[in-house]
Amino acid sequence: MKKLIKISLLAAVFGLAWLINGQTATAAGAEETFKFYCAQCHGLEGKGKGPNVTKDFPVTPRDFTNAKEMSKLSDNYIRGIIMDGGPSQSKSPLMPPWSKTILDVDVNGLIKHLRGLCKCKGKAG
Amino acid sequence: MRFILTTFAAIGLLGFVVGTVHADAGAGKAAFAAKKCTGCHYTDGPAKERNIADQLAKKGPELWYAGSKFQAAWLKGWLQDPKPIRHLAYNSLTKKNAGDHPKLSAGDAANVADFLMRKTTSEVKAGVIKPKKSLKGKKIFTKKMPCTGCHQSASKKGKVTGGFSGPTLVGVGKRLNPDWIYAYLKNPTHFKPFKAMPTFAGILKDKDLKKVAKHVSNLK
Numbered sequence: 001m002k003k004l005i006k007i008s009l010l011a012a013v014f015g016l017a018w019l020i021n022g023q024t025a026t027a028a029g030a031e032e033t034f035k036f037y038c039a040q041c042h043g044l045e046g047k048g049k050g051p052n053v054t055k056d057f058p059v060t061p062r063d064f065t066n067a068k069e070m071s072k073l074s075d076n077y078i079r080g081i082i083m084d085g086g087p088s089q090s091k092s093p094l095m096p097p098w099s100k101t102i103l104d105v106d107v108n109g110l111i112k113h114l115r116g117l118c119k120c121k122g123k124a125g
Numbered sequence: 126m127r128f129i130l131t132t133f134a135a136i137g138l139l140g141f142v143v144g145t146v147h148a149d150a151g152a153g154k155a156a157f158a159a160k161k162c163t164g165c166h167y168t169d170g171p172a173k174e175r176n177i178a179d180q181l182a183k184k185g186p187e188l189w190y191a192g193s194k195f196q197a198a199w200l201k202g203w204l205q206d207p208k209p210i211r212h213l214a215y216n217s218l219t220k221k222n223a224g225d226h227p228k229l230s231a232g233d234a235a236n237v238a239d240f241l242m243r244k245t246t247s248e249v250k251a252g253v254i255k256p257k258k259s260l261k262g263k264k265i266f267t268k269k270m271p272c273t274g275c276h277q278s279a280s281k282k283g284k285v286t287g288g289f290s291g292p293t294l295v296g297v298g299k300r301l302n303p304d305w306i307y308a309y310l311k312n313p314t315h316f317k318p319f320k321a322m323p324t325f326a327g328i329l330k331d332k333d334l335k336k337v338a339k340h341v342s343n344l345k
Contacts, residue, residue: 032177032178035218036177036321039218040218040275040321041288044218050218050290051288051289051290052274052288053288054289056286056287056288057274085271086271093268093269093271095271096270096274097323097328098323099328100324100325100327
């Protein structure tokens with residue numbers, strides 16, 4: 001009996017470790033995607049201060065850690081502007097269209113990543 | 126007898142001319158290995174990157190299609206005096222390019238350039254793009270699309286502006302093969318399967334990609 005408890009405990013620990021591992025692997029995927037494609041303008045921390053944002057840059061990319069502003073944006077709006085670029089949402093063309101570069105599933109991850117940065121939920125719609 | 130002698134002399138002279146004018150690609154390949162260029166650049170295609178991590182692990186740009194991408198004269202000169210092309214260190218968003226790329230002697234540079242110029246890909250078709258003024262191309266580059274957000278370029282008056290995450294496009298007219306620019310815009314993943322630049326093919330029409338390529342290849 002004791003042995004059985006030991007074995008199931010061990011299995012539980014392994015199972016848990018496996019689960020956590022699996023989860024961090026997908027989360028890292030979204031972070032990697034964000035850092036590779038978006039941080040050039042939005043900054044590694046998402047505060048809108050990437051290396052491209054110099055004094056020549058005519059608009060300031062949104063600070064993604066600003067919960068008040070970010071909660072005004074719906075997830076659908078964010079998906080639209082990522083896929084089709086700034087002009088599709090009457091915003092600056094300096095926000096590129098990514099539809100031919102980033103897969104749908106990775107955009108899901110990016111939206112989650114942005115929600116993690118603002119620690120906020122989007123408005124509905 | 127006279128005829129035979131002159132023929133021999135002519136062949137000898139020809140051999141001498143060919144030998145001195147044309148650098149030696151075999152010697153270039155050897156120098157490329159001896160100078161440890163292979164530590165940061167791969168020269169055998171097709172593209173090897175399978176994911177973002179593969180791209181980020183690279184210490185320098187891939188050179189397996191260098192002969193389709195660069196202009197020979199520029200390449201030979203740059204290898205002797207490698208001025209920064211990317212403002213930032215390769216694969217970094219925080220560190221500046223230290224400008225410490227290895228330099229080659231004139232002799233080695235000629236041989237290595239000859240070796241690299243033989244690295245071509247049939248994806249690049251010759252004679253499609255002629256560098257020329259294109260108002261539509263310029264409008265797309267500066268206004269409609271975010272190109273200037275990531276790339277530096279110079280205005281007619283020589284004023285340099287633009288972002289830092291992409292290679293500078295100042296002086297492209299001397300550096301890049303116009304046909305490569307179009308081929309890269311049309312099918313970027315053939316060259317760079319994972320790149321921080323968005324793919325514009327399918328967003329811009331083919332004729333507009335050509336116009337942008339025209340404009341970019343004409344940048345001084």
